[in-house]
Amino acid sequence: MLNWLPENISSFGKNIDGIMYLIYYVVGAWFLLAEGILIYFLLRYRRKSHPTAAYAPGKTGKAMAWVLIPVALVLLCDIAIDAKGTAAWDELKVDMPDTQELVRIEGRQFAWNFRHAGSDGQLDTADDVVTNGQLFMKVNDKVKFELISKDVIHSFFVPNLRFKQDAVPGRKINGWFDATKTGTYGISCAELCGGGHSYMQASLVVLSPEDYEKWLKK
Amino acid sequence: MAEEMNHAHPGFIGTYIFSRDHKMIGKQYLFTGLFWALAGGFLAYGIRQHLAAPHSPTLGHGVMSPDFYNTVVTMHGTIMVFWVAMPILIGAFGNFLIPLMLGADDMAFPTLNMLSFWTFFLSSVVLLASFFVPGGAAASGWTAYPTLSVQQGVHPINWGQVLWLLAVALEFVSMLLGGVNYITTPLQMRAPGMGLFEMPIFVWMQMAASLIFMLSVGPLVGGAVLMLFDLLFGTGVYVPEKGGDPLLWQHLFWFFGHPEVYVLLLPALGIIGEIIPVFSRKPLFGYKPIIWSTIAAGILGFIVWAHHQFISGLDPKAASVFSITTIIISVPFSIVIFSMIATLWKGSIQFTTAMLFAVGMIAEFIIGGTTGIINGSAAADVYVHDTYYIVGHFHYTLFPTVFYGTFAGLYYWWPKMFGRHLDERLGKIHFWGTTVFFNMTFIPMLLLGLAGHQRRIADPTIFPLLRNVQYLHVIATYGLYGMLAYQLPFCWAFCKGLVGKKDAERNPWRAATLEWLAPSPPGHGNFDKQPEVVAGPYEYSKPEEKEDFIPQWKPQEAL
Amino acid sequence: MSAHPVPIAHPMHELKYESISPSMGRVGMWAFLASEIVTFGGVVCSYLLLRLCHPEWIQHSSKTLLPIGAINTVVLLTSSLTMVLAHHSAELKNVAATKKWLACTLLLGLLFLCFKGYEYTHEIENGYLPNTAVFWAFYFAMTGLHGLHVLAGLVTMAYLLIAIKEDYRLTAVAPVGLYWHFVDLVWIFLFPLLYVTTQGA
Numbered sequence: 001m002l003n004w005l006p007e008n009i010s011s012f013g014k015n016i017d018g019i020m021y022l023i024y025y026v027v028g029a030w031f032l033l034a035e036g037i038l039i040y041f042l043l044r045y046r047r048k049s050h051p052t053a054a055y056a057p058g059k060t061g062k063a064m065a066w067v068l069i070p071v072a073l074v075l076l077c078d079i080a081i082d083a084k085g086t087a088a089w090d091e092l093k094v095d096m097p098d099t100q101e102l103v104r105i106e107g108r109q110f111a112w113n114f115r116h117a118g119s120d121g122q123l124d125t126a127d128d129v130v131t132n133g134q135l136f137m138k139v140n141d142k143v144k145f146e147l148i149s150k151d152v153i154h155s156f157f158v159p160n161l162r163f164k165q166d167a168v169p170g171r172k173i174n175g176w177f178d179a180t181k182t183g184t185y186g187i188s189c190a191e192l193c194g195g196g197h198s199y200m201q202a203s204l205v206v207l208s209p210e211d212y213e214k215w216l217k218k
Numbered sequence: 219m220a221e222e223m224n225h226a227h228p229g230f231i232g233t234y235i236f237s238r239d240h241k242m243i244g245k246q247y248l249f250t251g252l253f254w255a256l257a258g259g260f261l262a263y264g265i266r267q268h269l270a271a272p273h274s275p276t277l278g279h280g281v282m283s284p285d286f287y288n289t290v291v292t293m294h295g296t297i298m299v300f301w302v303a304m305p306i307l308i309g310a311f312g313n314f315l316i317p318l319m320l321g322a323d324d325m326a327f328p329t330l331n332m333l334s335f336w337t338f339f340l341s342s343v344v345l346l347a348s349f350f351v352p353g354g355a356a357a358s359g360w361t362a363y364p365t366l367s368v369q370q371g372v373h374p375i376n377w378g379q380v381l382w383l384l385a386v387a388l389e390f391v392s393m394l395l396g397g398v399n400y401i402t403t404p405l406q407m408r409a410p411g412m413g414l415f416e417m418p419i420f421v422w423m424q425m426a427a428s429l430i431f432m433l434s435v436g437p438l439v440g441g442a443v444l445m446l447f448d449l450l451f452g453t454g455v456y457v458p459e460k461g462g463d464p465l466l467w468q469h470l471f472w473f474f475g476h477p478e479v480y481v482l483l484l485p486a487l488g489i490i491g492e493i494i495p496v497f498s499r500k501p502l503f504g505y506k507p508i509i510w511s512t513i514a515a516g517i518l519g520f521i522v523w524a525h526h527q528f529i530s531g532l533d534p535k536a537a538s539v540f541s542i543t544t545i546i547i548s549v550p551f552s553i554v555i556f557s558m559i560a561t562l563w564k565g566s567i568q569f570t571t572a573m574l575f576a577v578g579m580i581a582e583f584i585i586g587g588t589t590g591i592i593n594g595s596a597a598a599d600v601y602v603h604d605t606y607y608i609v610g611h612f613h614y615t616l617f618p619t620v621f622y623g624t625f626a627g628l629y630y631w632w633p634k635m636f637g638r639h640l641d642e643r644l645g646k647i648h649f650w651g652t653t654v655f656f657n658m659t660f661i662p663m664l665l666l667g668l669a670g671h672q673r674r675i676a677d678p679t680i681f682p683l684l685r686n687v688q689y690l691h692v693i694a695t696y697g698l699y700g701m702l703a704y705q706l707p708f709c710w711a712f713c714k715g716l717v718g719k720k721d722a723e724r725n726p727w728r729a730a731t732l733e734w735l736a737p738s739p740p741g742h743g744n745f746d747k748q749p750e751v752v753a754g755p756y757e758y759s760k761p762e763e764k765e766d767f768i769p770q771w772k773p774q775e776a777l
Numbered sequence: 778m779s780a781h782p783v784p785i786a787h788p789m790h791e792l793k794y795e796s797i798s799p800s801m802g803r804v805g806m807w808a809f810l811a812s813e814i815v816t817f818g819g820v821v822c823s824y825l826l827l828r829l830c831h832p833e834w835i836q837h838s839s840k841t842l843l844p845i846g847a848i849n850t851v852v853l854l855t856s857s858l859t860m861v862l863a864h865h866s867a868e869l870k871n872v873a874a875t876k877k878w879l880a881c882t883l884l885l886g887l888l889f890l891c892f893k894g895y896e897y898t899h900e901i902e903n904g905y906l907p908n909t910a911v912f913w914a915f916y917f918a919m920t921g922l923h924g925l926h927v928l929a930g931l932v933t934m935a936y937l938l939i940a941i942k943e944d945y946r947l948t949a950v951a952p953v954g955l956y957w958h959f960v961d962l963v964w965i966f967l968f969p970l971l972y973v974t975t976q977g978a
Binding site for chain 2: 001002004005006015016019020023024027028030031034035037038039041042045046047050051052053054055056057058059063064066067068070071074075078081082085086087088089090092093094151152153155157159160162163164165166168169170171173186188189190191192193194195196197198199201
Binding site: 320321322323324326327328330394397398399401402405406407408409410411412413429432433434435436437438439440441443444447448451452453454455460461462463466470473743745748749 | 784787789790791792793794795796797798801804805808809811812813814815816817818819820822823826827830831906907908910911913914915917918922
């Protein structure tokens, strides 16, 4: 099922895919087990092959163990998933690594606009590069962003990066991402923002170091 | 005095329209809910048709504009949750069955009950009216997130959104009034001999659902009043430029919205908890653990709401906590589901249509539950949040809950409700058709989401990433056609079940709970004589007994 | 099987039941109030959250009429006392005294609404409308919601004044009293939050 995921091109995306795979296998095993037992019971104990039922209200602890032991195993799996999930989450959303680029992302009805801090690493200075609908970055650079919205709630979604963050009017949300492969990738809006919601797309252009220098100079 | 009022013949209007009888009110809820199910189903057709072929016309509308598509999506969600699921699962089944299962003559407060239905009816009228105001019905999603929902459009006042809020608020009030009855009646009106732990699981589930609803909806009602202010008076409670905060609404909404899932799930679990023991001739496995788990899940349900907001700008440190509570909630629900499966063990299973829908609900709900672990984990949710994966996931939880639960309940209790049986042969066609096409509709949605398809977009074909998975939309749409087509056998059985000779016995399924002591259908006052309870609700196949079940009631002389 | 050996007969119902309380109305009212508590609780928490982020709201909140709010607090507290007396008389099955104290409560409730109406008029005349600032949106929403609850209580009491007889509806005084105390309690929260914490800024 998970090979439907688009190609991952970020460093943190590996861990997000990892947690998805972990959940997929753990939960998939439980799913097969539960459905298997359900179907087995339904076939094995249908009236034709099992005309008289046994009396088992499950009032004793011994009987309930049949339910409680699997539930304890479920709890163990939960803890494993939580432990791994928290690590992946913290890496992306809680910790802020050293970043090499800075960009302000603005969502508005219905477009994404970007203000790249340029080589001085300061926003709102003369060497800022403003682009509409295209976000440029250098491959393997960690990009720090400031996400704002002009009107309603939008959500900055880059499927290939495994990255998503809502843009909320009145708030400035900081975070980071990176990309490990050059190319052009789709950016979309994942939060209903009005009639033009589905037309609100942009592209992420990941440049090689040489192309990036050339772009900055332009 | 009071007793005389009860015996007076209420006349046509008193019997069928402004009825205070819980059975009639239950049927009123049922028919209103089914009417809305048709409307919601038609909107579902609109969504699917449009997504499969965004540039071709949809029946009755031509090519949908993106704005109109948003309206259709919004109203589909709103209608299905608030005007189909709640009135049928709680309003109809709860009303009809709670007094009968307790051995009571009616709800605790019959007039309040009537008021509850008519408030609900009024909310239906308001919602219907919202389609016909300037600017059309609400289009900001069933969650109505500001600032989109309070944004000024072409018209100075967004009447569609205003009526949406009014309708939803009225519906909440109606369910609150009903909830007073669903809680008070089991506490106060059990037949002599019935302790709280001799109540059928259905009554427990209804009581828990109402309690959860009543403890969670209040803040949203207050929030809705504030949003009405924003819309009508131009205040800015949710608008940052005017000093408000749009995230406030999200907290109020999901503080209610997540418990609401359990408000829908629990009554359905109650329904199948009645049906599975009867058709496997076994006591419900782990009756008390199920009740305690339900209560635990209900309480946990109040501290998970922020998992709907992992990436909404919430403090990311809080997300880890909510992620843990969310995933832990799988523990109590595992107890409930495993217990239901254990009830089948060494049973003697009879596959009536009701039983098929009951076990079908478990089988499908397991998919809904397991797919939910991915979006419950904050890290994985970064990717799947607001994608079609979520759409697939919550349809896998809500469709089995609402529709399988309702169908199971209708096939099972129809003899008690209308004195006739629903056609079993048509019922089985209905079940298998629905099940096959249900999966055909929603598995593609899970895959679409994984492929990076965000929710609520009117035209997926403009995204390069999504063009090569567009065929999944087509499959899902054919799935929906199939699913709709296979509701026809049900409609036919439904119509047949309303006319003809009332030939159902009192206890056709040989069930042990008290509603089967009453005549089919029960008359005014429900029982011929004061019922007395001598046994638990699920005494099936007890060894050394003559019959394979012991009814809850003390035997009464035949009348 | 059960802890209650003697089933209870409730007025308005034909059969006898196992019940946790002899009063149907009280249990129902508690269930209803549970939902009311979270309703007001939700709005109050929302107000507090925003208020803590916006100290500048004090400019607006200092414009509320503290003296009238204080008088209204006294009026409402007194009405709770008369309600207790009505309830007490109802327990003693004294119809005349019950009606007398209910009427007092009703009048005090009306007085509360009159003062509130004066306040609203004063505020609107001075240009403090709901859309003046978010504070006023909350002010009007919270006091308006509370006012509607007062009004609903008054209508119920007016009905009881007419309906109560020796053997009819006397038991309804207890749940209505419970409701009235709740309405009073809400005001005890609203008064400091909207009027008091802000003066002298």
